[in-house]
Amino acid sequence: MQLAARGAMLGQNIIGEVTESIHKFLIDQYSLTEQVPRFEEDLSFVPKDREEVVYIYMYRASQNPNLRNAKRYRQAPVFVKGDDSDEENLFYHRPPLLMDLFYLVAVHSKFRSDAERLLGWAMVALHDATHLVYRPRKFSLPDGRLVDSIGRPYDLKADPTDDDLYMEKVSLAMCDDLTVGDAINFFSIQEAPYRPFLTYRARVALDGPLVAGDGGTTIRIPSLGRKDRQDDSEALTSSSGRMMASRKPPEGREPPGPEPKNLRRMSEEPTENSTDTED
Numbered sequence: 001m002q003l004a005a006r007g008a009m010l011g012q013n014i015i016g017e018v019t020e021s022i023h024k025f026l027i028d029q030y031s032l033t034e035q036v037p038r039f040e041e042d043l044s045f046v047p048k049d050r051e052e053v054v055y056i057y058m059y060r061a062s063q064n065p066n067l068r069n070a071k072r073y074r075q076a077p078v079f080v081k082g083d084d085s086d087e088e089n090l091f092y093h094r095p096p097l098l099m100d101l102f103y104l105v106a107v108h109s110k111f112r113s114d115a116e117r118l119l120g121w122a123m124v125a126l127h128d129a130t131h132l133v134y135r136p137r138k139f140s141l142p143d144g145r146l147v148d149s150i151g152r153p154y155d156l157k158a159d160p161t162d163d164d165l166y167m168e169k170v171s172l173a174m175c176d177d178l179t180v181g182d183a184i185n186f187f188s189i190q191e192a193p194y195r196p197f198l199t200y201r202a203r204v205a206l207d208g209p210l211v212a213g214d215g216g217t218t219i220r221i222p223s224l225g226r227k228d229r230q231d232d233s234e235a236l237t238s239s240s241g242r243m244m245a246s247r248k249p250p251e252g253r254e255p256p257g258p259e260p261k262n263l264r265r266m267s268e269e270p271t272e273n274s275t276d277t278e279d
Helices: 014-029 112-127 180-189
Strands: 038-040 053-063 088-093 097-108 133-136 167-170 172-175 197-206 211-213
Touching: 014 038, 014 053, 014 097, 014 112, 014 133, 014 167, 014 197, 097 112, 112 172, 112 197, 167 197
Parallel strands: 038 053
Antiparallel strands: 053 097, 088 211, 097 197, 133 167, 172 197
16 A cells, blocks of 8 residues: 655744734734833843833743544645546545744833823734634645635635635633742743733644545555664564564573472372482
């Protein structure tokens, strides 16, 4: 049986793209004063003048428990018609890896009232960030082509009103993830003064490669092991299919310790060649 072809890995850049989207969203939405605040990721940065600063720092990433154990391949929501027929090619993929990204948003100003005003603006602005990342979902075919769910060449500006077009959406939600004591320790580690802060959670999905299929119920894919390691076919497996350590069977060796005495079971009858004597 010929192994199925695999597409390229996708989704590994979504974490950095979410951070950049938060920066861009707040810069575009700011309208309090003529001068836009400075956006920083280094919490220890302190301006020397009256410049206002908004700090955005991703401090934690954790896996969402949903679909954690769902590793079975299933049909991907992408439909590409063949070149010679009207039949659609079938592709399979694993469920996406769902991740929760936690961000700390803090503000700095020379006067505390201005810092509180800036924090209130950031809170209201991020509350409306329902489409922080909203774009057509990208799929990488085994032949290297990048398409959307309809099978068209990928276009970031495609019409999102199409019902058959799957969209990738990332939004923020305010959460109470850090206590005041945790925040004080966090700022102390960064050698930064304590500032008013908010915590937000962004939920993202990291998609893996697509696997080409022929419509059957069995998909055979190449092993994910390294090529410089022992071949999987040489590895030992139990009757249930569980991998076992590959080791040689023990050789017949004499047990350690003194020479064993001539012992026999009580049920055994003495033979003519027996040398046992009673003291």
